[in-house]
Amino acid sequence: MTTFPFSAVVGQDDLGLALSLAVVSPAIGGVLVRGEKGTAKSTMVRGLTSVLPPVSVVAGCRFSCDPAAPDAACPDAAVHGSAVETRPVALVELPVGATEDRVVGSLHLDKLVGSGQVAFEPGLLARAHRGLLYVDEVNLLPDHLVDSLLDAAAMGRARVEREAVSVTHAAAFVLVGTMNPEEGELRPQLLDRFGLAVDVVASREPSERVEVIRRRMAFEADPTAFASRYSGADSELSDRIAKAQALLGSVELPDEILVQIATLCAAYDVDGLRGDLVTARTAVAHAAWCGRTVVTAEDVRVAARLALPHRRRRNPFDSHDQSQDLEELLDEHAPEEPETDPDDDPTPPEGGPEGDRTEGQGEQTDAETGLVPPQADSRAPDAAPDGGTSPVSAGGDLSSDAAERTRESAGQPYKARLIQVDRVGQGVTGKRSTAITTVGRHLRAVPLDHPQGQGLSVTGTLLAAARDGMELKPEHLRRSLREGKEGNLVVFVVDTSGSMGATKRVKEIKTAVVSLLLDAYQRRDKVAVVTFGGDRATVALEPTTSVDRAERMLGEVPTGGRTPLAEALVSAEQVVRRERARDPQRRPLVVLVTDGRATSGKGALGRAQQVADVLGTHDTPWVVVDAEDPRAVVRLGLAQDLAARLGAEHLALGEVAAATLKNIVRDQTNRIGAA
Known part of the structure; x- marks a missing residue:
């Protein structure tokens, strides 16, 4: 299949330069490409292989050993000879959903048991040796695969260990990852392993955008003819890379x-x-x-x-x-x-693989080619046009739709205590609650058809075969049941209406949520926030681990106005339902912070109670944190009634303190585990 020519990509000079330098000197450590969708990130990475000089490998070696310095520990060392073959540089794509065996390789147990010889099937890391390993959406890569990449990137070798059997081979590659920051942050340890990082954005120059459309449509109409138009430019770039590689040591x-x-x-x-x-x-x-x-x-x-x-x-x-x-x-x-004579050291044009701009490309601004993309306007829907705020009274319910609202930012985040669900379940890999996961400590061997089994258990297989005289049969194969840590979803439903009283409470709620989000970022968790005030409930934060984006959005949540409680309950349930569709194994916990009032329209309280009755029949665990002022002369007890309808734990708040919120979530998850 014909790929889009590398030199035909318009406007991404920084990315082209970074990729070129990474292949000139693989010791740099690869390239991370961050940017919005539709900015030719994947197109440019896939086109890179067409301009790379071919490599020489030992003929017949599955691990692409260098004929000048073959790996003595290579699993194929027995077949190494003097024959040499030349092939294009490999571009190996690592799918986000790949299994660990697919990435690092697997062992053939039948040959091991029958002949006592180790038979190793190479994985993607072996195929990528002396080439490129490309991970699209690298920020969504599961932790167990990230660990494998970190080990290989640090040591330049991949190691496969199954029970008492160990295989190691060279795995030196240029790691290239692409990601959209809106979908979550990258694990810090992996971010540090990328030598270079480039932020890409789509050009705002009409002439440049037109040229992008022209080239893409021409490629789709006739890929072969389009590629031939840029074959000369690609050939020049390939020669330049080869010359730079040869000159590097000098x-x-x-x-x-x-x-x-x-x-x-x-x-x-x-x-x-x-x-x-x-x-x-x-x-x-x-x-x-x-x-x-x-x-x-x-x-x-x-x-x-x-x-x-x-x-x-x-x-x-x-x-x-x-x-x-x-x-x-x-x-x-x-x-x-x-001072030097300019004629003594001529410098080729810089700025990317294209050198001089092609016709049809406009001059690029800093926003188009800089490493930091322009920030989007993140004001909340209710923000004033000039970004200002309006005062609101410290207490009392504001029942008018035109009620003034104010904004209160979160305070300084702090280290949050561990929140976890004690009951062992089957969850996604994370660092919070105990669960049956794809990685972790081995519990026991289970039959091959066990739904929770992972990989193959050598010990379990040998023990099963030993019971029948050591004659290995298919029915003797066993998988490993592993216990590790899972990630959870905590949905905070926060009442920011006028009935919540002092803005100090709102600030403390936001501070707690931000702190828990920071903890979630460190533990690979997800946190969502639903706020309600004025005439609507707003999903201020969809389930995410992108802490920068989350903190900005939380700072923009306004306070004051009416209390649309029913809408908030429905919004929270919708967040949980959507996340269950995407992550069916991620267990949720909803924390509702409210005084139980509902003042958005006629019959608002009755609607909220009806919704709570329905949600109480679902299996989503809720906690109702009662924010009603305990010093009030007359207490309505609406939050306590709401908790009963939801089948939730009711906890008196008194004052919304960060430690209180953390203990509430911890105690409730313990209660779920004991159920």
């Missing part, structure tokens, strides 16, 4: 440049020393890419833009603009360049 890195890199990384508050190393390697690769044998300050500038922004030390809730701008640091710490 590039000199002066001491003053090393000092500049170290000073820059320290000033930019980069964690560890990997950022320094990656920046230095990228600068060397860029010098080779430009045909130079000495690294210059400009090489460091290009390298820093690609290697450092994703390594800055910051709390997930800190502002992106809290530290000194990278460009200012680059200018501040740039060494003085000695």
